[in-house]
Amino acid sequence: MEQLSDETEQLKEEQVKAEAECSKLDQTLKILEKKLEDHQATVQAMKDDLSLREEETQDCEAKAKEICPVRQQVDQSARSIDAEITHLRQKISTEESSHGDKEQVIREYAEAHSNYKSKSSQLRDLRKFIDRLDHIMIDRQDRYKSMRRSLSVRCKLYFNNFMMQLNCCGSMMFDHINETLSISVKPPGQENNNVNDMRSLSGGERSFSTVCFILALWEITESPFRCLDEFDVYMVCTLAYVMILLRTFDMPNISILHIKYFMCLISSFVFFKDMHNRSISMNMLVALSERQHQRQFIFITPQPTR
Template identity: 30%
Template sequence: MTRSSQTVKEAEAQYEELKNNHLESYKKASIICPESDLEALRSCEGSTPEQLSAQLSRLNQRIQRESERYAESIDDLKMLYQKKERKILRRRQTYKSYRDKLNACQKAQELRWNKFQRNATLLKRQLTWRLLGNKGISGHVKVSYEDETLSMEVKMPQDASNNNVRDTRGLSGGERSYSTLCFALALHEMTEAPFRAMDEFDVFMDAVSRKISLDALVDFSLRQGSQWIFITPHDISMVKQGERIRRQQMAAPRS
């Protein structure tokens, strides 16, 4: 073995011994003063021993004063602090969980509100008097969800002034009945029900309007596929019976 090799081995042995001594000294020092306490004293770096001694005296005096104010020891206060800290952490986690749920609910509510707005707009469009065209009448319904009002405009074919009637009192009895019937059918078309009934729908109508109304009701009911019951005191002989149409006429009252 050469001299240089022996020197290297001795240096390695000394390094290992110093390393072990450093670890042992570190463990002993940690028992006296934990490393966390040293990190709290980083602001004292560069201070002289006299300054550190004065600061230590001030800290001891403060500890003494605080000890006189509270019956608990420092260890008890540390445990209480850690307990409160864990409680605060749990509360923060609970708050975060509730906040996430609240955000999800608000997002769902916003989506449903947007869907409601779209549906409201579509319902306004659907609520139109399509059947008025059978008599050459044009009209539509204006719905205000904000004011909770419903208004209508009707234009009769014989009106040369091109003015729209905004009040049903401006229509004749038959025209008002037929307009009301068309409005009711528009509502029926927007809803679903297995059974529907209409009583005296042709009041104040003349024979021509009554036939148009009956034809419109029969076509509409057959197209809807639900069961309808129409009650009228007038003649219904113009309605043809079929597989899905039945007529029932009651006997005339006795005098």
């Protein structure tokens, strides 16, 4: 009996130990289950964070593809890239503080680009207009030179034609480069000699040549008003010359027969030729004024026009 009692006591002690160990293991199990739950929650949170980061990565990749469709191979470390990004952000912040934020810079750029396109279009139009003006000016210069040659030829022909009224030959030489005009006259009986110095001509011949030159200019110009003042100053009428001679010889009471006699005596003088020049000049001027009735002619002279 004692042996059974001892064994029973021993078994009870072992039972107590086993129960204590089971209780300890239960506590350990609960702790481990709690840790397992915590770890599972951590894993789930990490999975959620991973999913979120994957979405962010996809968004970043999509944005990066918009900038550069081809994926770039990067040899730098993440830390180096982060440092570069930080530096760029600081630089962007500095530029924004100096020139404004991104939206303001974009607006200013859009406005400047629009102004540039507008000015470029205006510049192209102006260049086309200038090119057209250059072609027009070249054409006008060609037409002007052609018209100038034509007017020069016409003026020469008219001048020579008017000079032939007195059996003279006249020629004109236009130098458009040096802007000079040379006139030569061949008086009657001197067809082989050109007179380039008008001072060698008589007063009437010079006046007649001048009248012919003016008439030639009038024929090629379109001015509505034509005016001559004392153009016949060297073309005094016959009676005036005779009266001057009579007063010189102190013969105021001379008869008509004596006047005719004096006229015969002085008929060889050159001023009678000048008087003839005046008559021809006046006839030419009057004929021209009657022919060009659409223009106004003004002749200022102390002598009669007929």
